[in-house]
Amino acid sequence: MEQVKKLSSLFKVLSEPNRLRILTSLGLECRPVSAVIADTGLSQTNVSFHLRKLREMKLVRGEKNGSFVFYCISDPELLELLNRFREWGAKS
Amino acid sequence: MEQVKKLSSLFKVLSEPNRLRILTSLGLECRPVSAVIADTGLSQTNVSFHLRKLREMKLVRGEKNGSFVFYCISDPELLELLNRFREWGAKS
DNA sequence: TCAGTATATGCGTTATCGCTCATATGTGAG
DNA sequence: CTCACATATGAGCGATAACGCATATACTGA
DSSP, rough: HHHHHHHHHHHHHHHHHHHHHHHHHTTTTEEHHHHHHHOOOHHHHHHHHHHHHHHHTTTTEEEETTTTEEESSTTTTHHHHHHHHHHHHHOO | OHHHHHHHHHHHHHHHHHHHHHHHHTTTSSHHHHHHHHHHHOOOOHHHHHHHHHHTTSSSSEEEEEEEEEEEETTTTTHHHHHHHHHHHHHO
């Protein structure tokens, strides 16, 4: 029961196109918010909004560096799982 | 771009707790809607509603047998992917 | 044909979500 | 301290999603 809820909220966070773009924009590196904004073309407010969701679900973490905040994907295995799903969705 | 949209809508369908319950209720077998209703405790209307979403995303398929409709998960690999995610979400 | 069972669908309501606007907080430069 | 830049947050709006209710369709058996 509680497993289901956790899994569903994980999928919910991943179900947003812009959040997926943000995740792939980060990739394996740690990048400042401004880089993600430039990459995705989304508004600053919007990127910040989505990064919060990703942070709350612990999919990314933010590290302060001067006036910048560098965000990175918490666990690289997430990218692998995303690829698995992408490949699976592509077939048929 | 289009990849992202497809992936996100796949996750969107999976982001509903009741739909996850329905999927795990089906498992590897083909079961009539009434069995899923009994299993999940959801209303008939609600189960039908969710099964439609799963059908539209081609995650399940329904086969008529008399006055029953047996639903099955289209590709067993989906269950495997779900387990991968569940295990991944459990750690940490 | 009629009654009963199994499933699907349209409508209306409520809740949730993504987004933006305005504003706040924090940091480095001068 | 003040200004500019980088990021975060709260309020409000419009779109979308889930759910229940009522009803429709489809099949079965008497």
